[in-house]
Amino acid sequence: MIHKPRANIQPYPMTHELPEPHWPSREQAERSLLFSPAKVGAFTAPTRSWIPAMVPWRATEEGEVTQDVIDWYGRFAEGQPGVLVIEATGIRDVASGPLLRIGHDRYIPGLKRIVDEVRERSKGQTKLLIQLIDFLSIRRRPEPEKFFARFLQIQDRHREALTQITGQAEWKTADESQVRTALQELSSEDAARALDGRELESLRYGARQRVWDMHEPGIEELPRVLPGLFSDAADRAKQAGFDGVELHYAHAYTMASFLSPLNRRTDGYGSTLEGRLRLPLEVFAACRERVGKDYTVGCRFLGDEVIEGGGRLHDAVAYARAFAAAGMDFLSVSKGGKFEDAKQPRVGQAAYPYTGPSGLECMPTVRMDATPFGRNLPISHAIRQSVRDAGFDTPVIGAGGIAAFHQAEQALQDGDCDLIASARQSLADPDWWLKMQRGLGDSVRRCKFTNYCEGLDQKHKQVTCQLWDKDKETPDRGGAGPVLSSDGKRRMVPPASPEL
Ligand SMILES: Cc1cc2nc3c(=O)[nH]c(=O)nc-3n(C[C@H](O)[C@H](O)[C@H](O)COP(=O)(O)O)c2cc1C
Ligand code: SF4
Numbered sequence: 001m002i003h004k005p006r007a008n009i010q011p012y013p014m015t016h017e018l019p020e021p022h023w024p025s026r027e028q029a030e031r032s033l034l035f036s037p038a039k040v041g042a043f044t045a046p047t048r049s050w051i052p053a054m055v056p057w058r059a060t061e062e063g064e065v066t067q068d069v070i071d072w073y074g075r076f077a078e079g080q081p082g083v084l085v086i087e088a089t090g091i092r093d094v095a096s097g098p099l100l101r102i103g104h105d106r107y108i109p110g111l112k113r114i115v116d117e118v119r120e121r122s123k124g125q126t127k128l129l130i131q132l133i134d135f136l137s138i139r140r141r142p143e144p145e146k147f148f149a150r151f152l153q154i155q156d157r158h159r160e161a162l163t164q165i166t167g168q169a170e171w172k173t174a175d176e177s178q179v180r181t182a183l184q185e186l187s188s189e190d191a192a193r194a195l196d197g198r199e200l201e202s203l204r205y206g207a208r209q210r211v212w213d214m215h216e217p218g219i220e221e222l223p224r225v226l227p228g229l230f231s232d233a234a235d236r237a238k239q240a241g242f243d244g245v246e247l248h249y250a251h252a253y254t255m256a257s258f259l260s261p262l263n264r265r266t267d268g269y270g271s272t273l274e275g276r277l278r279l280p281l282e283v284f285a286a287c288r289e290r291v292g293k294d295y296t297v298g299c300r301f302l303g304d305e306v307i308e309g310g311g312r313l314h315d316a317v318a319y320a321r322a323f324a325a326a327g328m329d330f331l332s333v334s335k336g337g338k339f340e341d342a343k344q345p346r347v348g349q350a351a352y353p354y355t356g357p358s359g360l361e362c363m364p365t366v367r368m369d370a371t372p373f374g375r376n377l378p379i380s381h382a383i384r385q386s387v388r389d390a391g392f393d394t395p396v397i398g399a400g401g402i403a404a405f406h407q408a409e410q411a412l413q414d415g416d417c418d419l420i421a422s423a424r425q426s427l428a429d430p431d432w433w434l435k436m437q438r439g440l441g442d443s444v445r446r447c448k449f450t451n452y453c454e455g456l457d458q459k460h461k462q463v464t465c466q467l468w469d470k471d472k473e474t475p476d477r478g479g480a481g482p483v484l485s486s487d488g489k490r491r492m493v494p495p496a497s498p499e500l
Helices: 026-031 067-078 105-121 144-151 156-166 169-173 176-184 188-194 197-204 222-240 254-259 273-291 313-326 357-362 377-389 405-413 424-428 432-437 452-458
Strands: 038-040 043-045 049-051 083-090 127-133 244-249 296-302 331-334 396-398 419-421
Touching (some): 105 222, 144 197, 156 169, 156 176, 188 197, 222 273, 244 273, 273 313, 296 313, 313 331, 331 377, 377 396, 405 419, 424 432
Parallel strands (some): 127 244
Antiparallel strands (some): 038 043
Protein backbone atom coordinates (compact mmCIF):
# COMPACT_ATOMS: atom_id res chain seq x y z
CA MET A 1 0.00 0.00 0.00
CA ILE A 2 1.28 3.47 -0.86
CA HIS A 3 1.13 6.03 1.96
CA LYS A 4 0.34 9.55 0.89
CA PRO A 5 2.58 12.18 2.53
CA ARG A 6 0.78 14.02 5.32
CA ALA A 7 0.01 17.64 4.57
CA ASN A 8 1.57 18.96 7.75
CA ILE A 9 5.02 17.44 7.22
CA GLN A 10 7.77 19.91 8.19
CA PRO A 11 9.92 21.15 5.32
CA TYR A 12 12.99 20.22 7.37
CA PRO A 13 12.18 17.03 9.27
CA MET A 14 15.72 16.81 10.61
CA THR A 15 16.45 18.19 14.07
CA HIS A 16 20.05 19.03 14.84
CA GLU A 17 21.52 18.16 18.22
CA LEU A 18 22.97 20.95 20.36
CA PRO A 19 26.75 21.08 20.01
CA GLU A 20 28.85 19.34 22.66
CA PRO A 21 29.68 22.24 25.02
CA HIS A 22 33.07 21.13 26.44
CA TRP A 23 32.66 23.61 29.26
CA PRO A 24 36.02 24.91 30.48
CA SER A 25 37.45 24.74 33.99
CA ARG A 26 38.13 28.12 35.56
CA GLU A 27 41.80 27.80 34.61
CA GLN A 28 41.00 26.87 31.01
CA ALA A 29 38.66 29.86 30.77
CA GLU A 30 41.37 32.12 32.13
CA ARG A 31 43.78 30.96 29.43
CA SER A 32 41.19 31.11 26.63
CA LEU A 33 40.97 33.63 23.84
CA LEU A 34 37.26 34.07 24.56
CA PHE A 35 37.99 35.50 27.97
CA SER A 36 40.89 37.69 26.83
CA PRO A 37 40.52 41.43 26.17
CA ALA A 38 39.81 42.95 22.75
CA LYS A 39 40.27 46.52 21.60
CA VAL A 40 37.17 47.82 19.85
CA GLY A 41 37.96 51.35 18.67
CA ALA A 42 38.22 53.66 21.65
CA PHE A 43 37.51 51.03 24.31
CA THR A 44 38.92 47.67 25.33
CA ALA A 45 36.34 45.01 26.11
CA PRO A 46 37.55 42.85 29.02
CA THR A 47 36.46 39.68 27.17
CA ARG A 48 35.56 38.77 23.57
CA SER A 49 31.95 37.98 24.46
CA TRP A 50 29.25 40.11 22.85
CA ILE A 51 25.46 40.19 23.13
CA PRO A 52 24.08 41.53 19.84
CA ALA A 53 20.98 43.72 19.58
CA MET A 54 17.66 42.07 20.45
CA VAL A 55 14.41 44.04 20.45
CA PRO A 56 12.43 43.04 23.59
CA TRP A 57 9.35 45.28 22.97
CA ARG A 58 9.45 46.93 26.35
CA ALA A 59 9.58 50.69 25.55
CA THR A 60 6.50 52.93 25.74
CA GLU A 61 4.50 53.70 22.61
CA GLU A 62 6.43 57.00 22.58
CA GLY A 63 9.75 55.15 22.46
CA GLU A 64 10.70 56.01 26.05
CA VAL A 65 12.79 53.82 28.34
CA THR A 66 10.67 51.98 30.96
CA GLN A 67 11.63 50.16 34.15
CA ASP A 68 11.10 46.93 32.16
CA VAL A 69 13.75 48.06 29.65
CA ILE A 70 16.15 48.82 32.49
CA ASP A 71 15.49 45.46 34.18
CA TRP A 72 16.00 43.63 30.88
CA TYR A 73 19.42 45.13 30.15
CA GLY A 74 20.43 45.05 33.81
CA ARG A 75 19.77 41.30 33.82
CA PHE A 76 22.01 40.76 30.77
CA ALA A 77 24.70 42.86 32.46
CA GLU A 78 24.83 40.49 35.45
CA GLY A 79 26.39 37.86 33.17
CA GLN A 80 29.20 40.36 32.44
CA PRO A 81 29.46 40.06 28.66
CA GLY A 82 32.39 42.01 27.23
CA VAL A 83 30.00 44.05 25.06
CA LEU A 84 26.22 44.46 25.21
CA VAL A 85 24.38 46.10 22.32
CA ILE A 86 21.07 47.82 23.09
CA GLU A 87 18.26 46.99 20.68
CA ALA A 88 17.63 48.71 17.32
CA THR A 89 16.71 52.25 18.42
CA GLY A 90 14.91 54.63 16.06
CA ILE A 91 16.84 57.75 15.01
CA ARG A 92 13.66 59.61 14.03
CA ASP A 93 11.13 61.00 16.42
CA VAL A 94 8.17 59.23 14.77
CA ALA A 95 5.63 56.72 16.07
CA SER A 96 7.03 53.18 15.79
CA GLY A 97 5.35 51.17 18.55
CA PRO A 98 7.19 50.13 21.71
CA LEU A 99 10.64 50.41 20.08
CA LEU A 100 13.22 52.60 21.79
CA ARG A 101 13.90 55.98 20.21
CA ILE A 102 16.84 58.36 20.23
CA GLY A 103 15.44 60.93 17.80
CA HIS A 104 15.24 63.82 20.28
CA ASP A 105 17.22 65.14 23.26
CA ARG A 106 14.33 64.28 25.60
CA TYR A 107 15.31 60.58 25.26
CA ILE A 108 18.79 61.14 26.73
CA PRO A 109 17.89 60.94 30.46
CA GLY A 110 16.02 57.64 30.00
CA LEU A 111 18.87 56.13 27.99
CA LYS A 112 21.33 57.26 30.65
CA ARG A 113 19.40 55.15 33.18
CA ILE A 114 20.18 52.04 31.08
CA VAL A 115 23.87 52.99 31.03
CA ASP A 116 23.96 53.44 34.81
CA GLU A 117 22.17 50.15 35.43
CA VAL A 118 24.49 48.18 33.13
CA ARG A 119 27.60 49.74 34.69
CA GLU A 120 26.41 48.85 38.16
CA ARG A 121 25.09 45.34 37.55
CA SER A 122 28.06 44.29 35.38
CA LYS A 123 30.40 45.71 38.03
CA GLY A 124 31.91 47.86 35.30
CA GLN A 125 32.82 44.78 33.20
CA THR A 126 30.47 45.37 30.25
CA LYS A 127 30.96 47.91 27.47
CA LEU A 128 27.68 49.26 26.18
CA LEU A 129 26.73 50.08 22.58
CA ILE A 130 23.42 51.19 21.16
CA GLN A 131 22.21 50.15 17.71
CA LEU A 132 20.93 53.06 15.60
CA ILE A 133 18.26 52.25 13.03
CA ASP A 134 16.31 53.95 10.28
CA PHE A 135 13.45 52.14 8.56
CA LEU A 136 10.92 53.00 5.87
CA SER A 137 7.17 52.72 5.95
CA ILE A 138 5.46 49.35 5.71
CA ARG A 139 1.69 49.07 5.81
CA ARG A 140 -0.45 46.23 7.07
CA ARG A 141 -2.00 43.87 4.55
CA PRO A 142 -5.30 45.60 3.66
CA GLU A 143 -8.84 44.27 3.42
CA PRO A 144 -9.27 43.73 -0.35
CA GLU A 145 -12.43 45.93 -0.31
CA LYS A 146 -10.46 48.84 1.15
CA PHE A 147 -7.56 48.30 -1.20
CA PHE A 148 -9.73 48.46 -4.33
CA ALA A 149 -12.03 51.20 -3.02
CA ARG A 150 -9.37 53.56 -1.61
CA PHE A 151 -5.68 52.64 -1.92
CA LEU A 152 -5.32 51.60 -5.55
CA GLN A 153 -4.61 54.48 -7.95
CA ILE A 154 -6.70 53.77 -11.03
CA GLN A 155 -4.84 54.19 -14.35
CA ASP A 156 -5.74 53.64 -17.99
CA ARG A 157 -3.79 50.37 -17.96
CA HIS A 158 -6.38 48.99 -15.51
CA ARG A 159 -9.15 49.86 -17.99
CA GLU A 160 -7.10 48.25 -20.75
CA ALA A 161 -6.65 45.10 -18.67
CA LEU A 162 -10.39 44.88 -17.97
CA THR A 163 -11.03 45.23 -21.71
CA GLN A 164 -8.64 42.36 -22.41
CA ILE A 165 -9.96 40.13 -19.65
CA THR A 166 -13.69 40.64 -20.42
CA GLY A 167 -13.41 41.20 -24.18
CA GLN A 168 -15.68 44.29 -23.73
CA ALA A 169 -14.35 47.53 -25.25
CA GLU A 170 -16.57 49.78 -23.08
CA TRP A 171 -14.15 49.32 -20.15
CA LYS A 172 -11.77 51.68 -22.00
CA THR A 173 -13.96 54.63 -21.03
CA ALA A 174 -15.57 53.33 -17.84
CA ASP A 175 -15.63 55.67 -14.86
CA GLU A 176 -13.33 55.13 -11.90
CA SER A 177 -15.86 53.68 -9.46
CA GLN A 178 -16.97 51.06 -11.98
CA VAL A 179 -13.35 50.12 -12.63
CA ARG A 180 -12.70 49.75 -8.88
CA THR A 181 -15.71 47.46 -8.46
CA ALA A 182 -14.82 45.36 -11.50
CA LEU A 183 -11.21 44.94 -10.39
CA GLN A 184 -12.30 43.80 -6.95
CA GLU A 185 -14.55 41.15 -8.47
CA LEU A 186 -11.80 39.59 -10.60
CA SER A 187 -10.52 36.10 -9.81
CA SER A 188 -7.08 36.07 -8.25
CA GLU A 189 -5.50 34.97 -11.59
CA ASP A 190 -7.19 37.83 -13.46
CA ALA A 191 -6.25 40.29 -10.70
CA ALA A 192 -2.64 39.19 -11.24
CA ARG A 193 -3.03 40.16 -14.91
CA ALA A 194 -4.72 43.50 -14.20
CA LEU A 195 -2.42 44.81 -11.46
CA ASP A 196 1.29 45.47 -11.73
CA GLY A 197 3.82 43.79 -9.40
CA ARG A 198 3.87 46.52 -6.76
CA GLU A 199 0.07 46.81 -6.73
CA LEU A 200 -0.26 43.07 -6.27
CA GLU A 201 2.29 43.17 -3.49
CA SER A 202 0.36 45.99 -1.77
CA LEU A 203 -2.83 43.93 -2.01
CA ARG A 204 -1.33 40.65 -0.85
CA TYR A 205 1.31 41.83 1.64
CA GLY A 206 0.71 45.54 2.37
CA ALA A 207 2.45 48.47 0.68
CA ARG A 208 6.16 48.78 1.42
CA GLN A 209 8.48 51.66 0.51
CA ARG A 210 11.84 51.03 -1.17
CA VAL A 211 14.86 53.33 -1.13
CA TRP A 212 14.59 53.49 -4.93
CA ASP A 213 10.95 54.72 -4.93
CA MET A 214 12.12 58.20 -5.96
CA HIS A 215 8.57 59.47 -6.51
CA GLU A 216 7.48 58.66 -2.94
CA PRO A 217 7.55 61.43 -0.34
CA GLY A 218 10.77 61.52 1.65
CA ILE A 219 12.65 58.95 -0.40
CA GLU A 220 14.63 61.07 -2.83
CA GLU A 221 16.02 63.22 -0.01
CA LEU A 222 17.18 60.29 2.18
CA PRO A 223 20.86 60.96 1.32
CA ARG A 224 20.42 64.57 2.44
CA VAL A 225 18.66 63.84 5.75
CA LEU A 226 20.12 60.58 7.03
CA PRO A 227 23.70 61.72 7.79
CA GLY A 228 22.24 64.44 10.04
CA LEU A 229 19.74 62.11 11.74
CA PHE A 230 22.31 59.38 12.40
CA SER A 231 24.97 61.80 13.64
CA ASP A 232 22.51 63.60 15.95
CA ALA A 233 21.56 60.19 17.36
CA ALA A 234 25.23 59.19 17.80
CA ASP A 235 25.86 62.43 19.65
CA ARG A 236 22.92 61.74 21.98
CA ALA A 237 24.26 58.23 22.63
CA LYS A 238 27.58 59.77 23.62
CA GLN A 239 25.84 62.27 25.90
CA ALA A 240 23.89 59.42 27.54
CA GLY A 241 27.19 57.70 28.37
CA PHE A 242 27.23 54.75 25.93
CA ASP A 243 30.69 53.48 24.98
CA GLY A 244 29.83 53.65 21.29
CA VAL A 245 27.23 53.17 18.59
CA GLU A 246 26.44 50.43 16.11
CA LEU A 247 25.02 51.74 12.84
CA HIS A 248 22.32 49.30 11.69
CA TYR A 249 23.25 48.54 8.08
CA ALA A 250 21.77 45.01 8.21
CA HIS A 251 18.54 43.10 7.58
CA ALA A 252 15.46 44.74 6.06
CA TYR A 253 16.04 48.39 6.87
CA THR A 254 16.98 51.60 5.10
CA MET A 255 20.77 51.40 5.12
CA ALA A 256 20.90 47.72 4.14
CA SER A 257 18.59 48.57 1.27
CA PHE A 258 21.03 51.21 0.04
CA LEU A 259 23.80 48.59 0.07
CA SER A 260 21.71 46.01 -1.77
CA PRO A 261 22.31 45.37 -5.50
CA LEU A 262 18.50 45.64 -5.75
CA ASN A 263 19.04 49.40 -5.22
CA ARG A 264 18.81 50.86 -8.73
CA ARG A 265 18.79 54.54 -7.73
CA THR A 266 20.31 56.66 -10.47
CA ASP A 267 21.19 59.74 -8.40
CA GLY A 268 24.65 58.48 -7.45
CA TYR A 269 23.35 56.51 -4.43
CA GLY A 270 22.70 53.17 -6.11
CA SER A 271 23.21 51.02 -9.22
CA THR A 272 26.99 50.56 -8.85
CA LEU A 273 29.04 49.25 -5.94
CA GLU A 274 30.39 52.78 -5.31
CA GLY A 275 26.90 54.24 -5.53
CA ARG A 276 25.47 51.73 -3.06
CA LEU A 277 28.29 52.37 -0.61
CA ARG A 278 28.09 56.13 -0.86
CA LEU A 279 25.35 56.85 1.71
CA PRO A 280 26.56 54.30 4.29
CA LEU A 281 30.02 55.93 4.08
CA GLU A 282 28.56 59.44 4.28
CA VAL A 283 26.46 58.50 7.31
CA PHE A 284 29.54 57.05 9.00
CA ALA A 285 31.63 60.15 8.14
CA ALA A 286 28.96 62.43 9.62
CA CYS A 287 28.85 60.36 12.82
CA ARG A 288 32.62 60.28 13.10
CA GLU A 289 32.86 64.03 12.63
CA ARG A 290 30.25 64.60 15.30
CA VAL A 291 31.50 62.23 18.02
CA GLY A 292 35.21 62.44 17.26
CA LYS A 293 37.96 59.86 16.86
CA ASP A 294 37.90 58.82 20.51
CA TYR A 295 34.46 57.29 20.36
CA THR A 296 33.63 53.84 19.03
CA VAL A 297 31.52 53.78 15.87
CA GLY A 298 30.98 50.56 13.90
CA CYS A 299 28.23 48.88 11.97
CA ARG A 300 26.24 45.70 11.62
CA PHE A 301 25.84 44.63 8.01
CA LEU A 302 24.99 41.55 5.97
CA GLY A 303 27.56 39.01 4.84
CA ASP A 304 24.86 37.65 2.53
CA GLU A 305 21.33 38.91 1.87
CA VAL A 306 20.20 35.39 0.86
CA ILE A 307 17.55 36.69 -1.56
CA GLU A 308 17.28 36.63 -5.32
CA GLY A 309 19.18 39.56 -6.81
CA GLY A 310 20.49 40.56 -3.38
CA GLY A 311 24.06 41.06 -2.18
CA ARG A 312 26.30 38.04 -1.73
CA LEU A 313 29.57 37.48 0.08
CA HIS A 314 31.66 39.18 -2.61
CA ASP A 315 29.61 42.38 -2.16
CA ALA A 316 29.99 42.15 1.62
CA VAL A 317 33.74 41.74 1.32
CA ALA A 318 33.95 44.94 -0.74
CA TYR A 319 31.77 46.81 1.77
CA ALA A 320 33.86 45.57 4.69
CA ARG A 321 37.10 46.78 3.11
CA ALA A 322 35.54 50.16 2.39
CA PHE A 323 34.17 50.47 5.95
CA ALA A 324 37.52 49.50 7.43
CA ALA A 325 39.36 51.96 5.17
CA ALA A 326 36.94 54.71 6.24
CA GLY A 327 37.89 54.06 9.87
CA MET A 328 34.99 52.07 11.29
CA ASP A 329 35.87 50.59 14.66
CA PHE A 330 34.15 47.21 14.25
CA LEU A 331 32.27 45.17 11.69
CA SER A 332 29.46 42.99 13.02
CA VAL A 333 28.39 40.42 10.45
CA SER A 334 24.80 39.18 10.19
CA LYS A 335 22.93 37.36 7.41
CA GLY A 336 19.51 37.56 5.71
CA GLY A 337 16.42 38.89 7.48
CA LYS A 338 14.75 40.47 4.44
CA PHE A 339 11.24 41.47 3.41
CA GLU A 340 11.65 40.18 -0.15
CA ASP A 341 11.05 36.54 0.82
CA ALA A 342 8.90 37.10 3.92
CA LYS A 343 5.70 35.08 4.36
CA GLN A 344 2.38 36.61 3.44
CA PRO A 345 0.92 38.21 6.58
CA ARG A 346 -2.72 37.85 7.64
CA VAL A 347 -5.09 40.68 6.69
CA GLY A 348 -4.52 43.49 9.20
CA GLN A 349 -0.91 42.38 9.95
CA ALA A 350 2.34 43.70 8.48
CA ALA A 351 4.92 41.49 6.75
CA TYR A 352 7.81 40.52 9.02
CA PRO A 353 11.30 40.14 7.58
CA TYR A 354 12.31 37.03 9.55
CA THR A 355 9.63 34.62 8.27
CA GLY A 356 11.16 33.48 4.97
CA PRO A 357 14.33 31.57 4.06
CA SER A 358 16.50 34.66 4.59
CA GLY A 359 14.94 35.09 8.04
CA LEU A 360 15.84 31.52 8.90
CA GLU A 361 19.46 32.27 7.98
CA CYS A 362 19.37 35.31 10.27
CA MET A 363 18.12 33.34 13.29
CA PRO A 364 18.91 29.72 12.40
CA THR A 365 16.96 26.99 14.19
CA VAL A 366 17.51 23.29 14.83
CA ARG A 367 14.99 22.56 12.09
CA MET A 368 16.85 23.37 8.92
CA ASP A 369 18.75 21.62 6.16
CA ALA A 370 22.27 21.87 7.63
CA THR A 371 23.45 22.68 11.11
CA PRO A 372 22.41 26.06 12.55
CA PHE A 373 25.43 26.08 14.86
CA GLY A 374 28.14 28.49 13.82
CA ARG A 375 26.38 28.58 10.49
CA ASN A 376 27.46 32.09 9.55
CA LEU A 377 31.09 31.80 10.62
CA PRO A 378 32.40 31.01 7.10
CA ILE A 379 31.15 34.41 5.93
CA SER A 380 32.64 36.33 8.84
CA HIS A 381 35.89 34.40 8.27
CA ALA A 382 36.05 35.46 4.60
CA ILE A 383 35.23 39.06 5.47
CA ARG A 384 37.82 39.18 8.25
CA GLN A 385 40.49 37.63 6.04
CA SER A 386 39.84 40.12 3.29
CA VAL A 387 39.97 43.06 5.72
CA ARG A 388 43.28 41.74 7.12
CA ASP A 389 44.67 41.26 3.58
CA ALA A 390 43.85 44.91 2.92
CA GLY A 391 46.00 45.85 5.94
CA PHE A 392 43.30 46.69 8.51
CA ASP A 393 42.96 45.21 11.99
CA THR A 394 39.30 46.19 12.42
CA PRO A 395 37.63 43.66 14.74
CA VAL A 396 34.99 41.45 13.12
CA ILE A 397 32.08 40.12 15.16
CA GLY A 398 30.56 36.75 14.26
CA ALA A 399 27.03 35.57 15.18
CA GLY A 400 24.54 32.80 14.44
CA GLY A 401 24.02 29.70 16.54
CA ILE A 402 27.04 30.09 18.80
CA ALA A 403 26.15 28.37 22.04
CA ALA A 404 29.07 26.36 23.37
CA PHE A 405 32.51 27.15 24.76
CA HIS A 406 34.59 25.05 22.39
CA GLN A 407 32.66 26.38 19.39
CA ALA A 408 33.33 30.00 20.40
CA GLU A 409 36.95 29.33 21.28
CA GLN A 410 37.59 27.41 18.06
CA ALA A 411 36.04 30.21 15.98
CA LEU A 412 38.41 32.71 17.60
CA GLN A 413 41.42 30.40 17.22
CA ASP A 414 40.55 29.80 13.55
CA GLY A 415 40.23 33.51 12.77
CA ASP A 416 36.52 33.28 11.96
CA CYS A 417 35.96 36.45 13.97
CA ASP A 418 37.50 38.52 16.78
CA LEU A 419 34.53 38.62 19.14
CA ILE A 420 31.70 36.12 19.65
CA ALA A 421 28.15 37.41 19.47
CA SER A 422 25.48 35.23 21.00
CA ALA A 423 21.88 36.43 21.16
CA ARG A 424 19.51 33.57 21.97
CA GLN A 425 21.89 31.61 24.21
CA SER A 426 22.35 34.83 26.21
CA LEU A 427 18.57 35.21 26.40
CA ALA A 428 18.19 31.61 27.59
CA ASP A 429 20.83 32.22 30.26
CA PRO A 430 22.34 35.70 30.54
CA ASP A 431 24.76 34.34 33.15
CA TRP A 432 26.30 31.80 30.80
CA TRP A 433 29.38 33.93 30.15
CA LEU A 434 30.14 34.29 33.85
CA LYS A 435 29.34 30.62 34.52
CA MET A 436 31.84 29.57 31.82
CA GLN A 437 34.42 31.99 33.17
CA ARG A 438 34.07 30.55 36.67
CA GLY A 439 34.17 26.91 35.58
CA LEU A 440 30.43 26.44 36.23
CA GLY A 441 29.47 25.55 32.66
CA ASP A 442 27.42 22.53 33.76
CA SER A 443 24.82 24.88 35.22
CA VAL A 444 24.27 26.78 31.93
CA ARG A 445 20.63 26.73 30.80
CA ARG A 446 21.05 25.85 27.14
CA CYS A 447 19.03 27.48 24.36
CA LYS A 448 16.97 25.01 22.31
CA PHE A 449 17.13 27.08 19.11
CA THR A 450 13.45 26.54 18.31
CA ASN A 451 12.63 30.27 18.15
CA TYR A 452 9.78 30.64 20.62
CA CYS A 453 11.33 34.05 21.46
CA GLU A 454 11.41 35.04 17.82
CA GLY A 455 7.71 34.15 17.52
CA LEU A 456 6.96 36.65 20.29
CA ASP A 457 9.13 39.25 18.59
CA GLN A 458 7.19 38.69 15.38
CA LYS A 459 3.94 39.54 17.17
CA HIS A 460 5.60 42.53 18.86
CA LYS A 461 4.92 40.85 22.20
CA GLN A 462 7.30 41.27 25.13
CA VAL A 463 10.13 38.85 24.33
CA THR A 464 10.90 36.12 26.88
CA CYS A 465 12.39 32.60 26.78
CA GLN A 466 10.43 29.36 27.08
CA LEU A 467 13.08 27.97 29.44
CA TRP A 468 12.32 30.37 32.27
CA ASP A 469 9.21 32.44 31.59
CA LYS A 470 6.75 29.96 33.21
CA ASP A 471 8.54 30.23 36.56
CA LYS A 472 6.30 32.70 38.34
CA GLU A 473 7.52 31.78 41.83
CA THR A 474 11.26 32.48 42.07
CA PRO A 475 11.69 36.15 42.94
CA ASP A 476 13.74 38.55 40.85
CA ARG A 477 17.08 39.74 42.13
CA GLY A 478 16.67 41.60 45.41
CA GLY A 479 13.76 39.38 46.48
CA ALA A 480 10.93 41.24 44.74
CA GLY A 481 8.59 40.04 42.03
CA PRO A 482 8.85 38.40 39.68
CA VAL A 483 7.54 41.05 37.29
CA LEU A 484 5.12 39.48 34.79
CA SER A 485 4.32 40.30 31.15
CA SER A 486 1.28 42.48 30.43
CA ASP A 487 -0.90 39.37 29.92
CA GLY A 488 0.24 38.10 33.36
CA LYS A 489 1.36 34.79 31.86
CA ARG A 490 5.15 35.04 31.72
CA ARG A 491 7.94 36.35 33.90
CA MET A 492 9.89 39.15 32.20
CA VAL A 493 13.47 38.35 33.18
CA PRO A 494 15.16 35.08 34.17
CA PRO A 495 15.53 34.27 37.86
CA ALA A 496 18.94 34.83 39.44
CA SER A 497 21.39 31.91 39.18
CA PRO A 498 21.98 30.42 42.66
CA GLU A 499 25.40 29.12 41.50
CA LEU A 500 26.82 32.63 41.16
C1 LIG B 1 14.02 38.47 19.76
C2 LIG B 1 15.12 38.90 18.84
C3 LIG B 1 15.24 40.25 18.48
C4 LIG B 1 16.28 40.67 17.63
N1 LIG B 1 16.46 42.01 17.37
C5 LIG B 1 17.53 42.42 16.64
C6 LIG B 1 17.84 43.80 16.49
O1 LIG B 1 17.19 44.68 17.05
N2 LIG B 1 18.91 44.13 15.72
C7 LIG B 1 19.70 43.19 15.13
O2 LIG B 1 20.67 43.55 14.44
N3 LIG B 1 19.45 41.87 15.28
C8 LIG B 1 18.40 41.47 16.03
N4 LIG B 1 18.21 40.13 16.26
C9 LIG B 1 19.16 39.14 15.68
C10 LIG B 1 20.25 38.76 16.69
O3 LIG B 1 21.03 39.87 17.06
C11 LIG B 1 21.18 37.68 16.14
O4 LIG B 1 21.88 38.17 15.03
C12 LIG B 1 20.46 36.40 15.75
O5 LIG B 1 19.53 36.02 16.74
C13 LIG B 1 21.44 35.24 15.51
O6 LIG B 1 22.25 35.06 16.64
P1 LIG B 1 21.99 33.84 17.71
O7 LIG B 1 22.02 32.58 16.92
O8 LIG B 1 23.11 33.97 18.69
O9 LIG B 1 20.65 34.08 18.32
C14 LIG B 1 17.18 39.71 17.10
C15 LIG B 1 17.04 38.35 17.46
C16 LIG B 1 16.04 37.94 18.32
C17 LIG B 1 15.92 36.48 18.71
S1 SF4 C 1 12.90 30.87 23.51
FE1 SF4 C 1 13.90 29.07 22.61
S2 SF4 C 1 15.21 29.87 20.96
FE2 SF4 C 1 14.62 31.61 22.26
S3 SF4 C 1 16.26 31.81 23.73
FE3 SF4 C 1 14.75 30.51 24.70
S4 SF4 C 1 15.32 28.40 24.19
FE4 SF4 C 1 16.46 29.78 22.83
